[in-house]
Amino acid sequence: MSQAAGSAPAPKKVTVRSFAQAKERREPLVMVAAYDALFARLSDEGGVDAILVGDSLGNVVAGLDTTVPVTLDQMIYHGAAARRGTTRALLVVDMPFLTYQVTTERALLNCGRVMQETRCDALKLEGGSPEMAETIRALVRAGMPVMGHLGFTPQSVHTLGGFRVQARGDDAARQLVDDARRLEDAGAFSIVLELVPADVAARVTEAVSIPTIGIGAGLGCDGQVLVLADLLGLTDAFTPKFLKRYGTMAADTRDAVRRFATEVRARAYPGDEHAF
Numbered sequence: 001m002s003q004a005a006g007s008a009p010a011p012k013k014v015t016v017r018s019f020a021q022a023k024e025r026r027e028p029l030v031m032v033a034a035y036d037a038l039f040a041r042l043s044d045e046g047g048v049d050a051i052l053v054g055d056s057l058g059n060v061v062a063g064l065d066t067t068v069p070v071t072l073d074q075m076i077y078h079g080a081a082a083r084r085g086t087t088r089a090l091l092v093v094d095m096p097f098l099t100y101q102v103t104t105e106r107a108l109l110n111c112g113r114v115m116q117e118t119r120c121d122a123l124k125l126e127g128g129s130p131e132m133a134e135t136i137r138a139l140v141r142a143g144m145p146v147m148g149h150l151g152f153t154p155q156s157v158h159t160l161g162g163f164r165v166q167a168r169g170d171d172a173a174r175q176l177v178d179d180a181r182r183l184e185d186a187g188a189f190s191i192v193l194e195l196v197p198a199d200v201a202a203r204v205t206e207a208v209s210i211p212t213i214g215i216g217a218g219l220g221c222d223g224q225v226l227v228l229a230d231l232l233g234l235t236d237a238f239t240p241k242f243l244k245r246y247g248t249m250a251a252d253t254r255d256a257v258r259r260f261a262t263e264v265r266a267r268a269y270p271g272d273e274h275a276f
């Protein structure tokens with residue numbers, strides 16, 4: 001395709017195919033979780049490969065303790081907003097609790113609604129049971145790309161007994177490898193590995209030909225994901241070991257609000273230059 005003189009080449013749109021190629025070429029994949037057009041656009045411009053409309057929006061946006069109460073309508077609202085800010089990155093939407101676990105038929109209908117109403121590129125589902133694999137197989141057959149999610153699966157926090165590292169020990173590690181192979185066999189194009197020992201995540205990554213995206217899973221994964229608000233330093237009460245903050249936006253925001261308040265109270269804002 002021709003290119004206007006002087007303009008930078010248009011970055012190629014990321015697809016599930018380019019995800020597979022990244023693993024073959026050993027090029028790390030970069031994903032962030034973002035929930036609206038504003039932060040999706042900034043992430044897209046920052047050059048991420050994928051934007052996840054995560055159900056972590058329950059924690060970050062809605063002030064909940066877990067992702068369990070997040071609804072399908074909420075995911076659709078945020079997914080459609082994030083779509084409007086995303087041009088290059090692959091847009092993935094988390095399916096929320098109980099919208100895909102009951103029957104394969106209900107999963108197909110709910111996932112289809114999310115794809116049609118948000119125009120996202122793919123969906124993410126938690127879990128690696130044989131039942132979940134069969135649901136994923138049906139979704140992929142119907143034309144819906146699926147990213148899996150293993151290790152700590154936050155929608156099961158109550159049965160897992162808290163926010164804890166998973167697959168510690170040889171039996172649990174073997175189980176995780178089996179689950180990952182089952183998801184690959186069912187047609188998942190990628191797998192998030194959350195809160196897993198680094199050596200176990202590396203074993204899983206070697207055992208499957210689809211890319212693994214880690215969060216609290218070490219350097220041996222094929223890519224990394226963080227919640228954008230966390231990496232920006234907006235969520236300063238959230239302090240898991242895996243988190244590295246690349247910004248100080250919580251402090252920056254409080255400071256900016258304080259300065260605005262100070263200037264309003266001092267009648268220093270608006271100045272003549274801000275008035276008509």
Ligand SMILES: Nc1nc(=O)c2c([nH]1)NC[C@@H]1CN(c3ccc(C(=O)N[C@@H](CCC(=O)O)C(=O)O)cc3)CN21
Pocket residue numbers: 055056059060067154163164165195216226227229230235238239240241242
């Ligand atoms: N803002 C935000 N960021 C996230 O990464 C995130 C959410 N929300 N909500 C959904 C899930 C929940 N997540 C969590 C929540 C708590 C821990 C946590 O407390 N981790 C301990 C593990 C302790 C252990 O077992 O050793 C840690 O120190 O990392 C980790 C991930 C990740 N996801």
Ligand SMILES: CC(C)C(=O)C(=O)O
Pocket residue numbers: 033052053054055056057094192194215225226227
């Ligand atoms: C942390 C990522 C993987 C996620 O599932 C979310 O943001 O909801």
Ligand SMILES: [Mg+2]
Pocket residue numbers: 054055056067094154
């Ligand atoms: Mg999630």
